[in-house]
Amino acid sequence: MSRSLDGDALAFQAVSAARPSGDAVYRAVWRWHFYAGLLCLPFLILLSVTGSLYLFKDEFNATLFAHRTIVAPRATAPLSPDRLLFNASEAVPGATPVTLTDPADAAGAAVVTMAEGASKTLVYLDPYTGHVLDRVPRDDEALTVVRRLHSLAYFGPVANGLIEVAAGFAIILVVTGTYLWWPRRQSGGVVTLRQTPRRRVWWRDLHAVTGFVAGAGLLFLAATGLPWSIWWGQQLRTWSNEAGLGQPRALWAHKAVSDLPMREMLTTAGWAMQDAPVPASEPSAAPAIGLGRAVAILRELGMQRGFEVSLPVGDRGVFAAAAYPHDVTRQRMISLDQYTGRPLVDVRFGDLGGVARAIQYGIGIHKGEHWGRANQFAMLAFCLATLLLAVTAAVMWWKRRPAGRLGVPPWPRDRRVAATVTGLVLGLGALFPLTGLVILAMLLADLGVQALRARLAG
Secondary structure, three states: OHHHHHHHHHHHHHHHHHOOOHHHHHHHHHHHHHHHHHHHHHHHHHHHHHHHHHOOHHHHHHHOOHHHHEOOOOOOOOOOHHHHHHHHHHHOOOOEEEEEEOOOOOOEOEEEEEEEOOEEEEEEEOOOOOOEEEEEEHHHOHHHHHHHHHHOHHHHHHHHHHHHHHHHHHHHHHHHHHHHHOOOOOOOOOOOOOOOOOOHHHHHHHHHHHHHHHHHHHHHHHHHHHHHOOOHHHHHHHHHHHOOOOOOHHHHOOOOEEEEEHHHOOOOOOOOOOOOEEEOOOOOOOOOOHHHHHHHHHHHOOOOOOOEEEOOOOOOOEEEEEEOOOOHHHOEEEEEEOOOOOEEEEEEHHHOOHHHHHHHHHHHHHOOOOOOHHHHHHHHHHHHHHHHHHHHHHHHHHHHOOOOOOOOOOOOOOHHHHHHHHHHHHHHHHOOHHHHHHHHHHHHHHHHHHHHHHHHHO
């Protein structure tokens, strides 16, 4: 009987030794959570600050910049678009008008974009009097600056790629953070805080509880921001278009098109349509219909107010117009033949494929454009929670860091656990190749550092 019990005990010990301990898994996940935070939190801070500002772009325009965006409504009819174009040209001599943005409502200003070489100037005009309210270089317009900082567009494609890497790491951060937060019979730190702010455990609990509350929002913001990324987003757009789930290619069938993509003609061409080719007008001896008639046709076709229309370029150019109001179902893009005014392409939201519609919805929510204030404040709360996560992470690290060292959480002694968790993280990284490449580089650097330490110790 004793031999039997001894054998059972030995078997139990063997099974226990073969089974990874919860502590080992926790340490491996914690290490990757630390790495993900180290790399992406600086970017998430920038994204949260700029995103919080951009959520209230309409409010900023109606208050801080009301001198150029708001006019007094009048009983008289607005001036013709051609007259506004003339006034804008007089305000920026030597430049060429390229687009007109229709006033969004009776109290809204009209905006003409003037181009001179590579530089563009926004001219704000009172649509009733033609008075020039302001002239601003497009790249210096406050909310354009915020938007371009949000995407790191100021710093070129490599920096924009870093945003894609950060978004991938944000998803890893949420997944690993959820595992670390998961209740393990502790008395606090799940939905309550322990100790006081003087103790590291209080900051750990605040970090964990904030992550629990805001994790889903951070995941949503990362997922809905990725379609705009420089590589992954472009691949998703290409795939969805090829699969018939993006732009409606049938609308371009048997029609003459130019080599220009829509994003070259319009400030906002939408996620699905920015790569769509601009249709071509049929050359004609007849004169072009002019901007005034083009705008009138667009209004007759039911185009949502606030649309932007670009002027034709060359004898085969078109009047390309797009409206992207907060109501996503009213988004629309129309291109008119410059000689006849005939619609060459008319794309409504319902014409888009399923993937494109879902992404446009997600982008609208991401920007706080659905459901009024509730959407804005929900996204603002997620942005502020992300900032709080960054602050609490920094305080935790500061309180636990060893003197003179970075304080990276150690790998567990069980190498099988480390390899398994790392494999799972690499699997997540494979969904976002730029992130995956950075993870692989980090892993190789980590192994190199460990090998060097072992050699120095030996």
